[in-house]
Amino acid sequence: MKEIMLYRGCTTPVRLPAYEAATIAVLGKLGVKVVEMDDANCCGAQYVESVNRMAFAAMSGRCHSQDPGRRAARVRARLPPGRV
Amino acid sequence: MSNETHTPSSDFAKEIALIPGGEVINKCIQCGICTASCVVACVDDQYRPRRLIQKILIGKRDEVLKSDQPWLCMTCRMCEERCQEGVSPAEIFHAVRVLAVKEGHIPKVFQITVEKVLCDGWMLADAYTDFNEDEREDLGLNPTLAWNDTFSKKVKKKYLAEEESA
Numbered sequence: 458m459k460e461i462m463l464y465r466g467c468t469t470p471v472r473l474p475a476y477e478a479a480t481i482a483v484l485g486k487l488g489v490k491v492v493e494m495d496d497a498n499c500c501g502a503q504y505v506e507s508v509n510r511m512a513f514a515a516m517s518g519r520c521h522s523q524d525p526g527r528r529a530a531r532v533r534a535r536l537p538p539g540r541v
Numbered sequence: 542m543s544n545e546t547h548t549p550s551s552d553f554a555k556e557i558a559l560i561p562g563g564e565v566i567n568k569c570i571q572c573g574i575c576t577a578s579c580v581v582a583c584v585d586d587q588y589r590p591r592r593l594i595q596k597i598l599i600g601k602r603d604e605v606l607k608s609d610q611p612w613l614c615m616t617c618r619m620c621e622e623r624c625q626e627g628v629s630p631a632e633i634f635h636a637v638r639v640l641a642v643k644e645g646h647i648p649k650v651f652q653i654t655v656e657k658v659l660c661d662g663w664m665l666a667d668a669y670t671d672f673n674e675d676e677r678e679d680l681g682l683n684p685t686l687a688w689n690d691t692f693s694k695k696v697k698k699k700y701l702a703e704e705e706s707a
Contacts, residue, residue, distance in 0.1 A: 470669075474680050496687060498688065507635065512701055519692055
């Protein structure tokens with residue numbers, strides 16, 4: 458069975474939990490197991506993004522690196538600035 | 542889609558066009574489908590994306606940069622989806638915000654929200670109540686959201702320290 462890690466974001470778990478449940482249910486029917494992304498942080502979209510691009514990149518970058526299937530991204534993130 | 546522009550361009554429009562996302566502003570023909578599609582305009586009759594683009598095109602630099610309006614866009618991109626000229630008001634307002642930040646015009650409420658996000662690790666910590674927990678449990682979802690606030694605090698310290706003291 459395939460596994461994916463789900464980043465829920467801020468709004469979905471609080472305002473639209475039915476979307477989250479539906480996503481998990483549909484993926485389940487398609488043979489994809491959903492693992493919750495715990496210890497996640499705000500992706501920084503819109504608010505942090507508008508005020509500081511580097512802070513935004515760091516925050517969304519951390520969200521991406523939480524997925525164990527994306528180790529490559531984590532390795533790239535360790536490279537010095539300019540190489541990424 | 543052709544590359545010709547339809548409208549006269551002010552210095553301000555040219556300035557916006559140099560910022561990534563603002564490039565195609567001069568293709569706007571002021572048809573107003575952005576305003577007609579806008580979810581924010583639906584609930585706020587002061588917020589009119591077409592009119593804001595028009596102000597940029599005619600060069601009302603100060604008025605636009607000091608306005609709260611470019612900060613109200615929710616970036617749902619419905620305007621971008623429907624624009625027949627390939628213009629994205631969402632991207633253009635992002636370019637406007639980049640410039641506004643450079644010149645120190647950030648609406649107070651926006652600044653407070655950024656502080657809140659970086660302090661809590663996410664935006665809706667205060668809005669998350671036991672009602673939401675019950676709803677999640679009823680749907681078979683985990684009621685514990687386990688957000689991380691250490692990383693965003695580090696981000697704040699590293700990248701936003703000057704803005705805080707300013």
